[in-house]
Amino acid sequence: MTIAEMVPECKFVCDIGTDHAYLPIYLLENNICQKAVVVEVKEGPLKAAYNNISKKNLQDCVEAILGDGIKALEKSLYLKEGKDDYTIIIAGMGGNLIIKILSEGLDFAKEAKTIILQPMSKLEVVYEWLAKHGFDIIDESLVKDGNKFYNVLAVKWSGIEKPCKPIDLYVGKKLVEKRDPLLGEYINWKISVLNKIIIGLKKSIDCNGQKINEKEDTLNKLISIKNEMVDILKLLSK
Numbered sequence: 620m621t622i623a624e625m626v627p628e629c630k631f632v633c634d635i636g637t638d639h640a641y642l643p644i645y646l647l648e649n650n651i652c653q654k655a656v657v658v659e660v661k662e663g664p665l666k667a668a669y670n671n672i673s674k675k676n677l678q679d680c681v682e683a684i685l686g687d688g689i690k691a692l693e694k695s696l697y698l699k700e701g702k703d704d705y706t707i708i709i710a711g712m713g714g715n716l717i718i719k720i721l722s723e724g725l726d727f728a729k730e731a732k733t734i735i736l737q738p739m740s741k742l743e744v745v746y747e748w749l750a751k752h753g754f755d756i757i758d759e760s761l762v763k764d765g766n767k768f769y770n771v772l773a774v775k776w777s778g779i780e781k782p783c784k785p786i787d788l789y790v791g792k793k794l795v796e797k798r799d800p801l802l803g804e805y806i807n808w809k810i811s812v813l814n815k816i817i818i819g820l821k822k823s824i825d826c827n828g829q830k831i832n833e834k835e836d837t838l839n840k841l842i843s844i845k846n847e848m849v850d851i852l853k854l855l856s857k
Protein backbone atom coordinates (compact mmCIF):
# COMPACT_ATOMS: atom_id res chain seq x y z
CA MET A 620 0.00 0.00 0.00
CA THR A 621 2.86 2.38 0.76
CA ILE A 622 4.35 1.75 -2.66
CA ALA A 623 0.95 2.20 -4.31
CA GLU A 624 0.43 5.52 -2.51
CA MET A 625 3.71 6.82 -3.93
CA VAL A 626 2.86 6.02 -7.55
CA PRO A 627 1.69 9.17 -9.36
CA GLU A 628 -1.25 8.97 -11.75
CA CYS A 629 0.30 7.87 -15.03
CA LYS A 630 -0.44 6.17 -18.30
CA PHE A 631 1.85 3.17 -17.78
CA VAL A 632 3.27 1.42 -14.75
CA CYS A 633 6.23 -0.87 -15.42
CA ASP A 634 6.63 -3.38 -12.61
CA ILE A 635 10.06 -4.96 -12.84
CA GLY A 636 10.19 -8.33 -11.04
CA THR A 637 6.42 -8.39 -10.68
CA ASP A 638 6.13 -11.96 -9.30
CA HIS A 639 2.39 -12.27 -8.41
CA ALA A 640 1.50 -8.89 -10.05
CA TYR A 641 -0.55 -7.82 -6.99
CA LEU A 642 0.79 -4.28 -7.18
CA PRO A 643 -0.02 -3.53 -10.85
CA ILE A 644 -3.43 -5.18 -10.36
CA TYR A 645 -4.16 -2.81 -7.47
CA LEU A 646 -2.93 0.20 -9.47
CA LEU A 647 -5.09 -0.69 -12.47
CA GLU A 648 -8.19 -1.42 -10.37
CA ASN A 649 -7.82 1.92 -8.64
CA ASN A 650 -7.20 3.87 -11.86
CA ILE A 651 -3.78 5.03 -10.74
CA CYS A 652 -2.43 3.86 -14.10
CA GLN A 653 -4.19 3.09 -17.36
CA LYS A 654 -1.99 0.20 -18.46
CA ALA A 655 0.75 -1.93 -16.96
CA VAL A 656 3.87 -3.60 -18.29
CA VAL A 657 4.92 -6.47 -16.04
CA VAL A 658 8.46 -7.84 -16.38
CA GLU A 659 9.75 -11.11 -14.91
CA VAL A 660 13.05 -12.84 -15.42
CA LYS A 661 11.51 -16.23 -14.50
CA GLU A 662 8.78 -18.03 -16.42
CA GLY A 663 6.96 -19.45 -13.34
CA PRO A 664 6.26 -16.11 -11.65
CA LEU A 665 5.33 -14.55 -15.01
CA LYS A 666 2.71 -17.29 -15.54
CA ALA A 667 1.39 -16.76 -11.99
CA ALA A 668 1.25 -13.01 -12.67
CA TYR A 669 -0.66 -13.57 -15.90
CA ASN A 670 -3.14 -15.93 -14.16
CA ASN A 671 -3.84 -13.33 -11.47
CA ILE A 672 -4.25 -10.62 -14.10
CA SER A 673 -6.67 -12.82 -16.10
CA LYS A 674 -8.72 -13.67 -12.98
CA LYS A 675 -9.33 -9.94 -12.59
CA ASN A 676 -10.09 -9.62 -16.32
CA LEU A 677 -7.32 -7.08 -16.77
CA GLN A 678 -5.42 -8.86 -19.54
CA ASP A 679 -6.39 -6.24 -22.15
CA CYS A 680 -4.48 -3.54 -20.31
CA VAL A 681 -1.41 -5.54 -19.33
CA GLU A 682 1.65 -6.42 -21.35
CA ALA A 683 3.63 -9.31 -19.82
CA ILE A 684 7.31 -9.54 -20.75
CA LEU A 685 9.73 -12.34 -19.95
CA GLY A 686 13.05 -10.57 -19.62
CA ASP A 687 15.83 -9.11 -17.52
CA GLY A 688 15.23 -5.85 -15.70
CA ILE A 689 14.38 -2.42 -17.06
CA LYS A 690 16.21 -3.12 -20.29
CA ALA A 691 13.48 -5.67 -21.16
CA LEU A 692 11.19 -2.64 -21.68
CA GLU A 693 12.80 -2.36 -25.13
CA LYS A 694 10.38 -5.16 -26.07
CA SER A 695 7.33 -3.20 -24.89
CA LEU A 696 4.83 -2.17 -27.54
CA TYR A 697 2.98 0.01 -24.99
CA LEU A 698 6.04 2.16 -24.35
CA LYS A 699 6.62 2.60 -28.08
CA GLU A 700 3.26 4.37 -28.26
CA GLY A 701 3.72 6.66 -25.24
CA LYS A 702 7.22 6.86 -23.89
CA ASP A 703 6.57 10.04 -21.95
CA ASP A 704 4.31 9.02 -19.09
CA TYR A 705 5.47 5.92 -17.29
CA THR A 706 6.45 4.99 -13.76
CA ILE A 707 8.89 2.19 -13.04
CA ILE A 708 8.63 0.07 -9.88
CA ILE A 709 11.42 -2.17 -8.58
CA ALA A 710 10.34 -3.66 -5.26
CA GLY A 711 11.31 -6.54 -3.02
CA MET A 712 14.87 -6.99 -4.30
CA GLY A 713 18.30 -6.48 -2.82
CA GLY A 714 20.00 -3.09 -3.22
CA ASN A 715 22.81 -4.44 -5.40
CA LEU A 716 20.35 -6.07 -7.81
CA ILE A 717 18.29 -2.86 -7.94
CA ILE A 718 21.29 -0.73 -8.95
CA LYS A 719 22.35 -3.35 -11.51
CA ILE A 720 18.85 -3.20 -13.04
CA LEU A 721 18.93 0.64 -13.02
CA SER A 722 22.45 0.78 -14.55
CA GLU A 723 21.57 -1.62 -17.33
CA GLY A 724 18.33 0.19 -18.15
CA LEU A 725 19.55 3.75 -17.71
CA ASP A 726 17.85 5.21 -20.81
CA PHE A 727 14.40 4.10 -19.66
CA ALA A 728 15.18 5.01 -16.05
CA LYS A 729 16.16 8.57 -17.01
CA GLU A 730 12.93 9.17 -18.91
CA ALA A 731 10.57 7.75 -16.28
CA LYS A 732 8.08 10.13 -14.65
CA THR A 733 8.99 8.51 -11.32
CA ILE A 734 10.82 5.38 -10.21
CA ILE A 735 9.66 3.67 -7.03
CA LEU A 736 12.29 1.58 -5.28
CA GLN A 737 11.88 -0.72 -2.32
CA PRO A 738 15.25 -2.27 -1.52
CA MET A 739 15.37 -5.23 0.87
CA SER A 740 19.06 -4.67 1.70
CA LYS A 741 22.10 -2.44 1.03
CA LEU A 742 20.10 0.76 1.26
CA GLU A 743 23.31 2.80 1.60
CA VAL A 744 24.54 1.43 -1.75
CA VAL A 745 21.28 2.51 -3.37
CA TYR A 746 21.43 6.05 -1.85
CA GLU A 747 25.02 6.47 -3.03
CA TRP A 748 24.33 5.19 -6.53
CA LEU A 749 21.32 7.49 -6.93
CA ALA A 750 23.27 10.58 -5.80
CA LYS A 751 26.20 9.76 -8.11
CA HIS A 752 24.02 9.16 -11.14
CA GLY A 753 21.84 12.27 -10.90
CA PHE A 754 18.67 10.72 -9.49
CA ASP A 755 16.86 12.91 -6.92
CA ILE A 756 14.93 11.35 -4.05
CA ILE A 757 11.63 13.18 -4.24
CA ASP A 758 9.92 11.20 -1.48
CA GLU A 759 10.70 8.45 1.00
CA SER A 760 8.54 6.56 3.51
CA LEU A 761 9.18 3.99 6.19
CA VAL A 762 7.09 0.90 6.79
CA LYS A 763 7.42 -1.44 9.76
CA ASP A 764 6.34 -5.05 9.57
CA GLY A 765 7.11 -7.11 12.67
CA ASN A 766 10.56 -6.02 13.78
CA LYS A 767 11.74 -5.02 10.35
CA PHE A 768 11.76 -1.62 8.69
CA TYR A 769 11.34 -1.16 4.95
CA ASN A 770 12.18 2.00 3.00
CA VAL A 771 10.20 3.04 -0.05
CA LEU A 772 11.82 5.68 -2.26
CA ALA A 773 10.34 7.75 -5.08
CA VAL A 774 13.11 9.02 -7.35
CA LYS A 775 13.43 11.00 -10.54
CA TRP A 776 16.40 11.71 -12.80
CA SER A 777 17.58 15.33 -12.91
CA GLY A 778 21.08 14.67 -14.20
CA ILE A 779 22.57 16.65 -11.31
CA GLU A 780 25.08 14.73 -9.25
CA LYS A 781 24.70 15.43 -5.52
CA PRO A 782 27.32 15.33 -2.81
CA CYS A 783 26.51 12.65 -0.27
CA LYS A 784 27.59 12.96 3.38
CA PRO A 785 28.11 9.70 5.33
CA ILE A 786 24.98 10.39 7.45
CA ASP A 787 22.87 10.66 4.25
CA LEU A 788 23.68 6.99 3.57
CA TYR A 789 22.33 5.98 7.00
CA VAL A 790 19.23 8.13 7.37
CA GLY A 791 17.43 9.34 4.24
CA LYS A 792 17.29 13.15 4.08
CA LYS A 793 13.64 13.09 2.98
CA LEU A 794 12.66 11.06 6.04
CA VAL A 795 14.11 13.80 8.26
CA GLU A 796 12.71 16.64 6.15
CA LYS A 797 9.16 15.28 6.33
CA ARG A 798 9.55 13.86 9.85
CA ASP A 799 8.33 10.41 8.91
CA PRO A 800 6.17 9.06 11.77
CA LEU A 801 8.47 6.03 12.18
CA LEU A 802 11.71 8.03 12.06
CA GLY A 803 12.42 8.14 15.81
CA GLU A 804 11.93 4.40 16.18
CA TYR A 805 13.98 3.78 13.02
CA ILE A 806 16.94 5.90 14.19
CA ASN A 807 16.92 4.24 17.62
CA TRP A 808 17.10 0.86 15.89
CA LYS A 809 19.93 2.09 13.62
CA ILE A 810 21.83 3.40 16.68
CA SER A 811 21.50 0.01 18.42
CA VAL A 812 22.91 -1.72 15.31
CA LEU A 813 25.78 0.81 15.13
CA ASN A 814 26.52 0.39 18.85
CA LYS A 815 27.03 -3.36 18.36
CA ILE A 816 29.41 -2.71 15.44
CA ILE A 817 31.28 -0.05 17.44
CA ILE A 818 31.70 -2.38 20.44
CA GLY A 819 32.94 -5.19 18.15
CA LEU A 820 35.42 -2.85 16.43
CA LYS A 821 36.74 -1.52 19.76
CA LYS A 822 37.35 -5.08 20.97
CA SER A 823 39.12 -6.08 17.77
CA ILE A 824 41.36 -2.97 17.94
CA ASP A 825 42.26 -3.88 21.53
CA CYS A 826 43.19 -7.48 20.77
CA ASN A 827 44.59 -7.30 17.26
CA GLY A 828 47.63 -5.24 16.38
CA GLN A 829 47.03 -5.38 12.63
CA LYS A 830 45.39 -2.65 10.54
CA ILE A 831 44.77 -0.57 13.67
CA ASN A 832 44.78 2.77 11.85
CA GLU A 833 42.24 1.60 9.30
CA LYS A 834 39.95 0.22 12.01
CA GLU A 835 40.29 3.36 14.10
CA ASP A 836 39.28 5.47 11.09
CA THR A 837 36.17 3.32 10.61
CA LEU A 838 35.42 3.47 14.31
CA ASN A 839 35.68 7.27 14.40
CA LYS A 840 33.50 7.56 11.30
CA LEU A 841 30.83 5.32 12.87
CA ILE A 842 30.91 7.22 16.17
CA SER A 843 30.45 10.52 14.35
CA ILE A 844 27.51 9.09 12.33
CA LYS A 845 25.98 7.83 15.58
CA ASN A 846 26.36 11.29 17.11
CA GLU A 847 24.66 12.84 14.10
CA MET A 848 21.78 10.39 14.54
CA VAL A 849 21.47 11.39 18.19
CA ASP A 850 21.30 15.04 17.03
CA ILE A 851 18.47 14.18 14.63
CA LEU A 852 16.62 12.48 17.52
CA LYS A 853 17.01 15.64 19.59
CA LEU A 854 15.65 17.70 16.71
CA LEU A 855 12.63 15.38 16.44
CA SER A 856 11.80 15.75 20.12
CA LYS A 857 11.63 19.57 19.87
Ligand SMILES: C[S@@+](CC[C@H](N)C(=O)[O-])C[C@H]1O[C@@H](n2cnc3c(N)ncnc32)[C@H](O)[C@@H]1O
Nearest residue numbers: 635636637638658659660661664687688710711
Ligand atom coordinates in the same frame (compact mmCIF):
# COMPACT_ATOMS: atom_id res chain seq x y z
C1 LIG B 1 10.83 -11.10 -3.97
S1 LIG B 1 10.05 -10.91 -5.49
C2 LIG B 1 9.28 -9.34 -5.33
C3 LIG B 1 7.95 -9.30 -6.01
C4 LIG B 1 7.26 -7.96 -6.02
N1 LIG B 1 8.01 -6.99 -6.79
C5 LIG B 1 7.00 -7.48 -4.62
O1 LIG B 1 7.65 -6.52 -4.18
O2 LIG B 1 6.15 -8.04 -3.93
C6 LIG B 1 11.35 -10.58 -6.64
C7 LIG B 1 10.98 -10.94 -8.06
O3 LIG B 1 11.88 -10.31 -8.94
C8 LIG B 1 12.21 -11.20 -9.99
N2 LIG B 1 13.50 -10.76 -10.57
C9 LIG B 1 14.72 -10.86 -10.01
N3 LIG B 1 15.65 -10.31 -10.82
C10 LIG B 1 14.99 -9.82 -11.89
C11 LIG B 1 15.40 -9.16 -13.08
N4 LIG B 1 16.67 -8.89 -13.32
N5 LIG B 1 14.46 -8.81 -13.99
C12 LIG B 1 13.14 -9.11 -13.77
N6 LIG B 1 12.70 -9.75 -12.65
C13 LIG B 1 13.62 -10.10 -11.74
C14 LIG B 1 12.24 -12.56 -9.30
O4 LIG B 1 12.07 -13.60 -10.24
C15 LIG B 1 11.08 -12.43 -8.32
O5 LIG B 1 9.87 -12.88 -8.88
